[in-house]
Amino acid sequence: MEAxxxxxAGRRLRALNLVGGQWQGASGAREGDSINPxxxxxxxSFAAGxxxxxxQAIDAxxxxxxxxxxxxxxxxxxxxxxxxxxxxxGRADLAQLLTLENGKVLAQSRxxxxxxxxxxxxxxxxxxxxxxxxxxxxxxxxxxxxxHAPVASLAAWLAPALAAGCxxxxxxARQVAQVSAAVIAELAAVEGLPxxxxxxxxxxxxxxxxxxxxxxxxxxxxxxxxxxxxRKMTVAAAPSAKKLLFDLTRKSCSLVFADTDVQAVAAxxxxxxxxxxxxxxxxxxxxxxxxxxFDEAKAALRRALEQVVVGAGDRAGCGMxxxxxxxxxxxxxxxxxxxLARCDEVVLHGRRAGGELADGYFLSPTLVAxxxxxxxxxxxxxxxxxxxxxRFEADAEALDCANEMPMARSVSVWTGxxxxxxxxxxxxxxxxVLINRHDWLAPGGSMGxxxxxxxxxxxxxxxxxxx
Numbered sequence: 001m002e003a004x005x006x007x008x009a010g011r012r013l014r015a016l017n018l019v020g021g022q023w024q025g026a027s028g029a030r031e032g033d034s035i036n037p038x039x040x041x042x043x044x045s046f047a048a049g050x051x052x053x054x055x056q057a058i059d060a061x062x063x064x065x066x067x068x069x070x071x072x073x074x075x076x077x078x079x080x081x082x083x084x085x086x087x088x089x090g091r092a093d094l095a096q097l098l099t100l101e102n103g104k105v106l107a108q109s110r111x112x113x114x115x116x117x118x119x120x121x122x123x124x125x126x127x128x129x130x131x132x133x134x135x136x137x138x139x140x141x142x143x144x145x146x147x148h149a150p151v152a153s154l155a156a157w158l159a160p161a162l163a164a165g166c167x168x169x170x171x172x173a174r175q176v177a178q179v180s181a182a183v184i185a186e187l188a189a190v191e192g193l194p195x196x197x198x199x200x201x202x203x204x205x206x207x208x209x210x211x212x213x214x215x216x217x218x219x220x221x222x223x224x225x226x227x228x229x230x231r232k233m234t235v236a237a238a239p240s241a242k243k244l245l246f247d248l249t250r251k252s253c254s255l256v257f258a259d260t261d262v263q264a265v266a267a268x269x270x271x272x273x274x275x276x277x278x279x280x281x282x283x284x285x286x287x288x289x290x291x292x293x294f295d296e297a298k299a300a301l302r303r304a305l306e307q308v309v310v311g312a313g314d315r316a317g318c319g320m321x322x323x324x325x326x327x328x329x330x331x332x333x334x335x336x337x338x339x340l341a342r343c344d345e346v347v348l349h350g351r352r353a354g355g356e357l358a359d360g361y362f363l364s365p366t367l368v369a370x371x372x373x374x375x376x377x378x379x380x381x382x383x384x385x386x387x388x389x390x391r392f393e394a395d396a397e398a399l400d401c402a403n404e405m406p407m408a409r410s411v412s413v414w415t416g417x418x419x420x421x422x423x424x425x426x427x428x429x430x431x432x433v434l435i436n437r438h439d440w441l442a443p444g445g446s447m448g449x450x451x452x453x454x455x456x457x458x459x460x461x462x463x464x465x466x467x
Contacts, residue, residue: 013044015181017053017202018188020060021195027052032204034178037103037322038312038360046177049201054169054211060196061140061167062217069194071137071165078127080192081159085120087186088113098151098179099313103321103361104276106314116155116183123159126458135462137165138243139219142212146224147173147324148279150180157222157245158187158198164461166220169199171209175324177202216240220461225249226381245460249381250431252410253286254438255398255424258293259416263300269412270304270387272438274320274365278385279328282410284438285382286375287389288398294391298369301389302348305365310353312360322361323384329361332384336366339382343368350385373401395420403429412438 013034016023025031026047034044047053064070070077088094095109102109141161145154150172161168172180184200187193201208212218213236221237223230224247237244256265269284278285289297313321323329333352340346347369353362365385373390392398402411410432413424425433 012042013178015044015046015178015202017047017049017057018181018184018198018200019053019057019196020063020199021188026050026203027056030204032174032177032202034101035175035325036100037175037324038357038362040326040359040361043100044178046174046181046202048174048204050203050205050207051211053201053203054171054208055215057169057199057201058140058142058212058215058217060199061169064194064196065137065140065167067194070162070167070197074127074131074165076192077163077165078124080190081120081124081127081163083190083192084187085117085124087189088120088183089117091182091186094151094179094182096314097182098176099321101176101178102147102150102276103324104313105318105321108275109313112149112152116151119152119155120159123163123458127163131458132462135164138461138463139166140217141166141168141220141222141461142215142218143168143170143222144209144212144225145170145172145176145180147175148276150176151183153224153247154180154183157224160458161220161222161461162198163458166461167197167199169201169212169218171201171203171212174202174204210236213237214240216242218242220245223247243460249383250281251285251381251405252282252412252438253288253402253405253430254284254412254414255392255402256287256289256293256297257395257398257413257415257417257420258290260414260436262289262293262296265414266297266300267304269438270301270308270365271319273305273387274308274385277320277323277363278365279324279383282438284412285387286402286405287387288373288392288401289389290398291391291393294389298347298367298389301387302367305348305367305387308365310362310364311357320365320385323363324361326361328383329363332363332382332386335382336363336384336386339368339386339388340366343388344371345369347389373397375405395424399424399427403427410434412436 026049030048031045032048033042036043098109099106143157213233220243222245226249230246230248308319310320311318348367350364350366367387369389411428411430412434421435
């Protein structure tokens with residue numbers, strides 16, 4: 001496979017599909033363009049597959065699985081995963097490629113890749129500690145990879161699937177075809193991986209994805225993406241009776257109490273809000289602050305967000321990169337303006353960047369304030385650098401507001417009172433509760449603590465009785 005990494009000589013990148021152990025172009029020789037969101041320029045091309053390519057990949061995965069290449073020996077699978085992790089860790093340019101194609105700040109790309117490596121090693125470690133003797137792999141797994149955290153999400157689905165002994169077909173988002181192919185290439189290069197055990201099909205449309213969703217030869221479908229798309233996939237997949245493992249986009253919230261360092265908390269939450277330009281479910285879109293320190297928090301958040309340096313993710317000092325593509329820039333801009341019209345106060349109005357950044361998909365952070373706990377961005381999701389600040393008077397009010405938030409993904413609680421923190425953690429209805437921190441790769445985010453997956457683990461890829 002040619003040109004899987006950044007080429008300092010300026011040559012175009014080219015990502016191929018991997019089917020049955022062979023790197024190849026798409027049927028009909030179709031290709032898609034890879035775009036750098038920091039300047040809107042093409043950086044390369046990728047094989048743009050369709051339904052026929054997906055069927056070919058599914059057939060290759062089914063043959064590999066039926067041959068039993070990975071299912072026989074857990075020790076072999078553990079060794080394979082460890083070698084893959086070592087290769088990923090050794091690719092110093094992988095973070096640069098992720099930043100080039102995805103736009104996130106280079107330090108965040110490095111963090112994501114480190115989390116992915118930890119995830120792969122964690123799955124290998126589970127095998128080394130033994131698996132139930134009767135555990136059998138479920139079969140062929142289809143993985144639809146998102147663009148917001150492609151390396152972490154790919155590892156979080158693929159590593160446990162391989163650890164269980166399954167075969168897989170990976171279908172990345174078009175915006176991250178290059179980095180997804182690079183990650184899979186490091187796995188394909190590991191000695192001992194049976195041909196067809198892992199396949200990769202990229203596309204510009206939805207034909208391949210539809211084939212993976214509907215196919216009766218696919219036993220498990222893993223998807224990270226929007227609530228709406230997840231609902232459509234559930235309906236489309238129903239006739240095939242496959243297992244569905246979904247990690248769907250939701251909002252996150254933070255509760256800030258008066259017995260904490262409001263200035264320090266504001267700085268941490270502002271930083272968390274602009275990771276990946278706010279394009280992930282763990283971004284603190286709703287920050288609820290006790291009334292006694294609301295004004296202080298509002299001023300501190302504004303200062304912190306104003307000081308965020310917006311620019312290309314590989315530039316020194318950059319705090320936030322571009323949105324993923326032009327349609328995202330338009331959608332976030334429209335929904336932000338709608339929220340501004342509904343809010344009580346516009347504290348900071350985000351704008352498109354001009355000058356040397358005008359050709360990129362940049363949008364500076366927006367901060368709005370409410371007199372209570374209501375959220376002006378509801379019911380529409382704003383998947384970008386947008387923060388809504390609300391106030392509460394009592395613990396019970398904060399709890400009710402957080403629990404009423406639609407699609408609550410994770411909640412961070414900021415307090416100096418351990419008893420309050422534990423009480424709220426038990427009462428909050430959320431995908432994850434963080435105490436005095438808000439990490440984008442923490443539980444409720446794209447990866448779990450110490451590499452554990454919040455939305456898929458080894459047990460999910462073992463067959464259940466009667467399957």
